[in-house]
Structure formats: C-alpha cells, structure tokens
Amino acid sequence: MSKFxxxxxxPRYLVVAVILTIAGFAVIGKAAYTMTADxxxxxxxxxxxxxxxxxxxxxxxxxxxxxxxxxLAGSIPEYEIFIDFKAGYQRNVPEDTAWTHKRDxxxxxxxxxxxxxLHDIFPQKTAEEFRQHLMKGFNEKRxxxxxxxxKVDYATFRAVQQLPFFRLPANKGGFSGTPxxxxxxxxGSLAERTxxxxxxxxxxxxxxxxxxxxxxxxxxxxxxxRNKMVSVITTPPVDGADIVTTIxxxxxxxxxxxxxxxxxxxxxxxxxAILMEVxxxxxxxxxxxxxxxxxxxxxxxxxxxxxxxxxxSVFKTASMLVALDDGLTDTSYVINTGNGAVQMHxxxxxxxxxxxxxxxxxxxxxxxxxxxxxxxxxxIEHCYGxxxxxxxxxxxxxxxxxxxxxxxxxxxxxxxxxxxxxxxRRAANWYATTLPWMSIGYETQIAPINTLAFYNAIAxxxxxxxPRFVKQVMKDGEVIEEFEPVxxxxxxxxxxxxxxxxxxxxxxxxxxxxARAGCRDFPVAGKTGTAQVSDNEYSYHSGVRCHxxxxxxxxxxxxxKYSCIVCVKTTSxxxxxxxxxxxxxxxxxxxxxxxxxxxVAARARQANAVMVPDVKNGDVVAADFVLxxxxxxxxxxxxxHANAQTVWGQATTNTDGVALSQMAFSQGxxxxxxxxGARDAVFLLEQLxxxxxxRGTGRVRSQSIPQGLPIGEGMTxxxxxxx
Numbered sequence: 001m002s003k004f005x006x007x008x009x010x011p012r013y014l015v016v017a018v019i020l021t022i023a024g025f026a027v028i029g030k031a032a033y034t035m036t037a038d039x040x041x042x043x044x045x046x047x048x049x050x051x052x053x054x055x056x057x058x059x060x061x062x063x064x065x066x067x068x069x070x071x072l073a074g075s076i077p078e079y080e081i082f083i084d085f086k087a088g089y090q091r092n093v094p095e096d097t098a099w100t101h102k103r104d105x106x107x108x109x110x111x112x113x114x115x116x117x118l119h120d121i122f123p124q125k126t127a128e129e130f131r132q133h134l135m136k137g138f139n140e141k142r143x144x145x146x147x148x149x150x151k152v153d154y155a156t157f158r159a160v161q162q163l164p165f166f167r168l169p170a171n172k173g174g175f176s177g178t179p180x181x182x183x184x185x186x187x188g189s190l191a192e193r194t195x196x197x198x199x200x201x202x203x204x205x206x207x208x209x210x211x212x213x214x215x216x217x218x219x220x221x222x223x224x225x226r227n228k229m230v231s232v233i234t235t236p237p238v239d240g241a242d243i244v245t246t247i248x249x250x251x252x253x254x255x256x257x258x259x260x261x262x263x264x265x266x267x268x269x270x271x272x273a274i275l276m277e278v279x280x281x282x283x284x285x286x287x288x289x290x291x292x293x294x295x296x297x298x299x300x301x302x303x304x305x306x307x308x309x310x311x312x313s314v315f316k317t318a319s320m321l322v323a324l325d326d327g328l329t330d331t332s333y334v335i336n337t338g339n340g341a342v343q344m345h346x347x348x349x350x351x352x353x354x355x356x357x358x359x360x361x362x363x364x365x366x367x368x369x370x371x372x373x374x375x376x377x378x379x380i381e382h383c384y385g386x387x388x389x390x391x392x393x394x395x396x397x398x399x400x401x402x403x404x405x406x407x408x409x410x411x412x413x414x415x416x417x418x419x420x421x422x423x424x425r426r427a428a429n430w431y432a433t434t435l436p437w438m439s440i441g442y443e444t445q446i447a448p449i450n451t452l453a454f455y456n457a458i459a460x461x462x463x464x465x466x467p468r469f470v471k472q473v474m475k476d477g478e479v480i481e482e483f484e485p486v487x488x489x490x491x492x493x494x495x496x497x498x499x500x501x502x503x504x505x506x507x508x509x510x511x512x513x514x515a516r517a518g519c520r521d522f523p524v525a526g527k528t529g530t531a532q533v534s535d536n537e538y539s540y541h542s543g544v545r546c547h548x549x550x551x552x553x554x555x556x557x558x559x560x561k562y563s564c565i566v567c568v569k570t571t572s573x574x575x576x577x578x579x580x581x582x583x584x585x586x587x588x589x590x591x592x593x594x595x596x597x598x599x600v601a602a603r604a605r606q607a608n609a610v611m612v613p614d615v616k617n618g619d620v621v622a623a624d625f626v627l628x629x630x631x632x633x634x635x636x637x638x639x640x641h642a643n644a645q646t647v648w649g650q651a652t653t654n655t656d657g658v659a660l661s662q663m664a665f666s667q668g669x670x671x672x673x674x675x676x677g678a679r680d681a682v683f684l685l686e687q688l689x690x691x692x693x694x695r696g697t698g699r700v701r702s703q704s705i706p707q708g709l710p711i712g713e714g715m716t717x718x719x720x721x722x723x
Contacts, residue, residue, distance in 0.1 A: 056217050056218070056219065057219065057233065057235075057237045058217060059214070059215030059216060059218065059237035059238055059240060060075055060215065060240065061183070061213050061240045062213040062239065062240030062243060063242045064195055064196070064213070064242070064245060065243065065244045066247050067244065067246050067247060067248050067282070067471065069244070070186075071186050072191070072195050072245065072247065073185050073195050073196065073198075073206065074183070074186070075181050075182065075184075076153065076181075076182055076183075076184045077154060077182065078151035078179070078181075078182040079151060079152055079153070079157040079177035079179055079180070080146070080177065080178045080180060081146070081157060082145055082147060082175075082176060083145050083147055083173075083174045083175045083176075084143050084144065084145075084174035084175075084176065085137055085138050085143070085145060086142075086143050086174070087170070087172060103172070106168075107165055110163075110164035111131065111165075113164045114163050114164060114166065117160075117163040118130045118148075118160070118163070121160060148160075151180060157177045160175075161175065161177070182198070183197075183198040183206075184198065187249060189298065189299055190249070190252055190256065191252050192299045193288050193301065193410075194247070194286050194288075194302060194469070195245075195247075201214075203408075203409055204302070204408060204410075205243060205470065207409055208408055208409070208470070209470060209473075212241045212473055213241065215239045218235045218236045218238070219233070219234050220233045220234065221234050241474060241475045242474040242475070243470055243473060243474075244470070244471045244472040245470055246280075246284060246468055246469055246470070247283070247284065247286070248284040251275055251284045251595075252284070252285040252287070254591040254595075255273045255275055255286075255588050258584050259271045259272075259287050259289055259584055260297060261587070262584050263289055263291070263297055263568070266570065266572040267291070267572060268291070268569065268572060268580075269290070269291055269571065270289065270290045270291065270569040271287070271569070271584075272286075272287060272288050272303050272304040272307070272565075272566070272567045273565070273588065274286050274448060274449060275562055275564045275588060276452055276562065276563045276564070277561070278456055278465075278561060278562060278563055279460065279485075280465065280468060281465030281466055281468045282468050282471070282485075283467050283468065284562070286302075288300075288301065288302050288304050301410065302410040302411075303448070304447070304448050304567075305408055305447055305448075305449050306410040307412075307447055307448070308412050308446060308447050309531070309548055310441055310445065310533055311441045311444070311446045311550065312442075312550060313371045313373075313528055313530060314455075314528070314529035314551075314552045315439075315446070315529070316376045316439070316527065317454075317455070317501065317505065318398055318400040319391075319395075319439040319440070320376065320379070320504070321398050321501050322391060322394030322395060322397070322493075323394075324493070324494075325394065325397070325494050325497040326383070326390070328384075329364055329383060330500075331365035331504065333363060333379065334362070334363055335361070335362060335363075335367060335372075335378045335379065336360070337351060337358050337361070337362060337367075337378075338358055338360070339354065339357050339358040339360075340354030340357060340358025340359065340374070341354045342374055344377065344433065344436050345432040345433045345436070346432075346433075349373055349377055349436060349437075351373050351374055352371070352530070353370075362375060364379060365504055365507065368504045368505075368507075368527070369504070369507050369508050369511060369513070370513055371508075371512070371527075371528055376439055377436035377440055379439075380436065380439035381436050384435065385435065388419040388430070388434075389419050389420055391435065391439075392416065392417075392418055395416055398454070399453070399464045399489050400414070400416075400446070400451070400454045401416040401446075402414070402489070404488065405488075406449070406467055406469070407469075414446045414447070414450050415444065415445040416446075417429065417430065417444055418430075419435075441529060448550070448565050448567050449467055451552050451565055452467075452563055453465070453466075453467055453488075454492075455526070455552045455563055455565070456554065457489070457492050458492075458498060458501055458505070458554075459525070459563050460560070461498055462490075462491040462492050463489070463491065463492075464488045464489040465485055465488065466486040466488050468485060468486070470483055471483055502557070505525035505526055506524075508527055508528070509553065509557075513528050514526055514528050516578050517578070517582035517589070518586065519555070519586060522556040522557075522589075522593060523555070523557035523558055524555045524556070524586075524589060525553050525554055526552055526553015526554065526585065527551070528550070528551050528577040528578040529548070529577045529581075530548075530549055530575055530577040531547065532546065532548075533546055545575070546569065547569070547571070548568075548569055549567065549568045549576065550565065551566050551577055551578065551581035551584075552564070552565040553585065555589045555592075555593065561596075562589075564588055566581040566584040566588070568580050568581055668710055668711060669707075669710060670705045670707055670708060670717075671688075671707060672703070673685065673700050673703055674701065674702065675699055676700050677699055678699075678700070681719055682694070688711065688713075689713030689714065689715075690705075690711060690716070690717050691715065691716040691717070692716075692717055693718045694718075694719050695719070695720050696720055698721045699721060700719050701720050701721060702720045703719055703720075704718040704719075
C-alpha cells in the first residue's frame with residue numbers, strides 16, 4: 001500500500017472543488033436567467049409541446065340488413081366541401097408573398113374552368129353564380145368558404161377535387177372536404193318508418209337496436225409537437241354490429257306497390273299493409289302510407305303499429321271465437337235478423353243491406369260470411385248479456401287484447417273497455433249498448449298489428465306468435481346473437497273452436513263478402529271490416545263520413561304460410577272493406593305465391609301435343625333426308641301434323657312413297673308458295689307443269705295465281721320475291 005502524500009493530494013482536491021463550485025454557480029445563474037430574461041421564449045416552446053385533452057374516436061354505425069342480406073340502411077360518409085383562401089398562412093409567421101402572388105395568378109387563370117366544372121357537377125347553379133360566390137370568398141380572404149351549401153357524397157367530392165386549382169394540395173390550393181357519417185337507405189323510402197330515421201335514432205329499428213348499432217367509442221391521446229398533431233389511440237373504437245331483420249325486400253316492394261295502386265286510384269287518406277309469416281311471426285313486409293299536403297303518399301308515422309281505432313267487422317271473428325270456445329254457440333245457431341234493422345237497448349243496429357230488406361233468418365256461420373251486425377251482436381248479447389265481464393275476459397284469453405311487447409317505440413297496445421272497475425263496481429263508461437256494439441268492432445281501439453297477430457294465431461292452429469322484426473345480430477360476418485321466434489300463447493282457444501273458425505273464414509272468401517280477396521289458384525281465408533271512424537279532420541257529426549276499411553286473413557287456407565292485413569282510411573265511395581282492402585290483399589297474396597312457384601319444364605308439355613319440329617315450305621325430299629339424318633322420325637304422325645298446317649308446307653312423303661307434289665297435281669289446284677325460297681318454289685310449281693317467272697330476290701312474298709284456283713299445264717305464274 002502506497003503512503004498518503006498530503007502535499008500531492010490536497011491540491012488536486014482543491015482544483016475539483018473549485019470546478020464544481022463554478023459549475024454550481026453557472027447552473028444557478030442559468031436558471032435565474034431562464035426564469036427572468038428568457039421566460040417568454042421558453043413559455044412559447046412549452047406552448048408548442050403541451051399535451052391536449054383526450055379526444056373521442058367515434059365508431060362506425062352498424063348496418064341494417066334484410067332477411068336475405070340486402071342493405072336496408074348503412075353509414076356512408078358525406079363531405080362538406082370548402083376552400084381556404086388563406087392556405088399556407090401561419091400565425092406569427094411572415095406571409096410568403098412570392099407564393100401568394102403565384103397562387104392568386106393560378107386562381108384567376110383557373111377560375112373560368114372551375115366555374116364551368118362546378119356547373120356541370122351542380123347544374124342547379126350557373127357558372128356565373130359560382131363565379132360571384134367564389135370571388136366573394138376570395139376578396140374577403142375567407143378561411144372556410146363553402147363551395148356548395150349542402151353535403152355531397154364521395155364521388156361528387158372527388159369530381160370537384162379534380163377541377164383545376166382544386167387539385168392542388170390542401171396546404172397550397174386550400175380546397176378540402178370534411179367527412180361526416182351519414183345514414184343512407186339504398187332502397188329509398190321502402191319500409192322507412194320501420195327501419196328508422198336517417199339522421200338520428202329517433203324511431204324504428206334504428207332506435208330499438210341503437211345500443212347494438214352504435215358500437216363503443218374509443219379514446220385517442222393527441223400530442224402537439226411544434227406544428228404537428230400526433231394522435232395516439234389508447235382505446236380503439238368498436239364498430240357497431242349489423243342487424244338482420246325479417247323484412248323481405250321483394251315482398252315489401254310488392255305490398256307497397258299494391259297498396260299505392262289502390263290509394264292513388266280513389267285518393268284515400270291513409271293505408272297500411274302488414275305481411276307476416278304464420279309459423280314464426282316474422283314480419284316480411286310493413287307499409288305505412290299517408291297522403292301529404294302535396295297529394296303524394298309517404299311514410300310519416302308507423303300507423304300499422306300505433307294507429308288504434310275501432311277495427312270494425314274484423315273484430316267479429318274474436319267475438320265468435322270467444323263464444324265458440326266457451327261452448328255457448330255453434331255454426332247452426334239461427335238468428336232472425338228481420339229486415340236488416342232492429343233496436344237494441346233503444347239504439348238502431350243495422351246490417352249493410354238493410355235498405356234491401358236484410359237477411360232474414362240466418363245461421364251463425366252465414367252471419368259471419370255476410371258480416372251481419374245484427375246476427376253477431378244478437379249472439380253475444382244472448383250469451384253474455386247477463387255477464388259481460390266473461391265476454392271481455394274471453395277477448396283477453398283469445399289474445400285480441402294482448403300487449404304484444406313489440407320493442408318499436410311507435411307500438412300502442414290495445415284498449416279494450418272493461419265493464420268493471422278495479423274495485424269490482426260497474427265502470428262509468430259501460431252502457432247497455434256497449435256489449436252489442438263492442439261485439440261488432442266498435443267502442444274499442446286496436447292497432448292493425450294486433451288484429452293480424454290474432455288472425456295469424458288462427459292460421460297457426462291456435463298458437464299466437466309475437467311479431468318479429470329482428471332475427472340476428474352479426475359482427476364481422478358472424479352471427480353473435482340469434483332472436484328465436486317467441487310464442488305468446490300456446491293455445492288461444494280449444495282446437496275444435498279454432499278449426500270451426502278456420503272453416504268459417506274460408507267460407508267468408510269463397511261464398512261471402514270477402515270474395516274480392518280470393519285467388520283462383522289457391523284458397524284464401526279471412527274477414528272483411530268496415531267501420532265509421534272519426535279523427536281531428538272528420539268527426540262523426542261533421543257531415544263527412546270517414547271509414548276504416550280492412551281485410552285480414554291468411555293464405556293458402558289449406559296450408560297457411562302467410563297472414564296479411566290491409567287497412568285503408570277513406571272518405572271515398574264505395575266504403576267496403578271487401579272491395580277496397582280485399583282487392584289489395586288479393587294482389588299481395590297472388591304476388592307472394594307466384595314468387596314461390598317453381599316451374600318444371602316437363603309439366604308444361606301437353607299430353608296430346610305433337611312434339612315434332614316445324615319445317616319451312618320447300619323440297620319435301622330434301623327435308624325428309626335432313627330430318628332422317630338428324631334422328632327425327634318422319635312417320636305418319638309427323639305427316640299428319642305437317643298436313644294440318646299446309647299441304648305444301650312440310651317436307652315428307654306419304655306411306656305409298658308418292659310425292660305430295662304429284663298428289664296436288666292430280667287435284668289441279670294452285671298451292672301456296674309464299675314464304676318459300678325461290679329454288680323450292682320453282683321446283684314445286686314446275687313439278688305441277690307451270691311456267692315460273694321470278695322478280696326480285698329473297699323469299700316469295702306474293703304469287704300471281706292465288707292459292708286454290710284451278711291450274712293447268714303450261715300456265716305461267718309470276719312470283720315476287722323480297723326480304
């Protein structure tokens with residue numbers, strides 16, 4: 001170990017200490033300078049390097065699809081296009097005058113082309129109007145001057161971007177477009193009220209499935225470094241899922257066109273149509289049309305789900321099913337309807353044909369077929385007059401008054417009057433006339449969807465299905481959630497009662513007032529309905545009668561596949577549910593069933609048809625040679641088929657091998673050679689001993705000796721040819 005030498009070490013420690021002391025004072029001095037004299041500079045640097053607040057990243061909204069995968073609603077970006085007339089200018093930085101001069105020169109050189117191009121893209125404005133608009137923004141040096149006042153799609157944005165000057169980079173020319181997500185319906189207004197709004201989730205499936213469609217928002221941390229913004233995504237957004245509906249585009253279009261045809265024909269106020277699959281309750285089509293102030297029909301409200309009114313005679317089916325289910329009546333029960341007008345508790349009950357003498361004595365089944373108000377109300381009054389609560393309980397039992405639990409916000413559950421309050425006392429709004437009038441579809445309010453669900457249960461042998469609008473939820477092409485059909489009531493009535501009602505509804509169409517709804521190729525079952533209603537525009541006492549016309553049923557009646565309801569609100573005549581709504585039902589039913597037909601070619605062949613080829617007029621021997629080599633049997637059957645068209649029109653020989661031309665010659669009459677080629681016509685006529693002169697080219701168009709006239713050897717026939 002070396003000896004510590006104080007004289008050598010201490011001077012070195014002293015030097016280090018002095019250096020560190022000087023460095024320390026330098027740091028303190030620099031810090032003081034930074035905090036005082038250089039403060040503004042470093043504050044500016046800090047301002048350019050601060051971390052901004054977290055930003056929200058919006059996910060892409062999911063699509064709404066039809067049952068076969070077609071796009072009903074999807075998010076497509078739209079662009080707000082504008083130009084920055086201060087492009088390249090930075091705050092606190094001197095303006096680049098050289099570039100500004102060059103940019104202005106390019107602007108004036110391109111202005112005419114820009115305006116003409118904009119006029120071609122947006123013909124609503126002239127080129128001169130575009131010039132005035134753009135020059136106003138240029139002269140005022142506006143930063144975000146809109147080129148077009150409304151948002152445009154991507155294709156239009158790209159077309160504008162290709163115009164002179166606009167195609168320059170955004171930091172040079174100033175043209176830019178800000179994207180905004182927009183909801184689009186590729187099929188236009190088809191089922192628009194059920195699918196939902198295009199701006200926000202305010203109604204329809206857009207609102208019902210909003211939590212699935214909108215996805216989850218993400219978070220991005222934005223860092224500003226000098227003049228650049230750097231975004232770091234900390235939580236990525238999750239795009240919304242796709243919703244697969246039960247809507248069938250083809251059936252929806254068919255139902256809409258059928259309803260619009262009737263609405264435009266008689267200028268009705270409003271119309272709805274719903275088509276449902278019997279087994280599953282899937283709503284395949286739902287149409288809501290209402291006449292607007294300009295006379296056009298548009299979907300304004302989902303009246304199929306929310307328009308509660310007195311349903312009329314379609315309600316009689318529920319009344320009779322209750323009585324049948326309780327065992328209080330049968331189809332043979334006879335009612336005396338008189339001359340079509342009787343008094344019930346001081347009020348007149350009338351049948352639609354009271355002015356023609358009424359129906360007299362009819363059975364319960366016939367009362368349903370002809371929709372007799374007197375007949376149905378008499379049965380219900382007779383069965384439930386002393387206990388109306390049993391009748392109302394029966395209506396709830398068969399499901400006509402059930403809350404269907406539909407998730408769409410415009411749905412309104414039925415409002416069926418009850419004879420008793422909650423405390424067991426008689427309700428204030430229950431009168432002596434309430435029961436008979438209620439039995440025929442008055443004094444109660446039901447939306448069309450509830451009526452259809454009830455009839456669908458009858459078609460489904462008593463099983464009531466919940467109307468289904470959404471089948472699946474999909475994500476990235478895979479099903480992540482399935483919505484199975486929901487059974488609301490396993491059996492709405494006894495099977496015997498259901499079967500009886502099915503038979504009655506079939507007879508309503510085949511031999512009753514619902515004949516217009518019937519189809520030739522398959523049986524239809526259903527019930528007509530006509531009710532006088534009032535609303536804000538027309539009251540009961542306004543002098544103008546407003547009717548609610550309906551037909552509800554199913555098809556084919558012997559093996560139900562679909563149920564359907566058509567309702568029309570009108571002041572027009574004739575006010576007949578069978579005539580108006582039944583006709584629309586007929587068109588929908590035939591259209592739906594025709595799309596399900598699969599034609600087999602073999603079935604199109606008639607058993608007695610002669611399946612041999614037709615041969616043009618000409619040389620019989622040559623035609624027979626060709627057909628024989630093609631494998632076509634030129635037997636007696638083919639000869640008979642040929643002779644049936646024209647004696648000279650087919651090429652063959654008879655059973656004795658004698659040419660037909662020789663047979664005709666012996667008859668001494670002129671054949672027809674029109675349509676033949678010149679060579680064949682000349683050959684045939686010369687075989688008959690005629691002289692032939694030809695004019696023109698092509699096939700024979702006319703002959704100088706008409707067919708059937710007597711001919712002799714040596715006569716001359718002139719043939720005119722043409723193409």
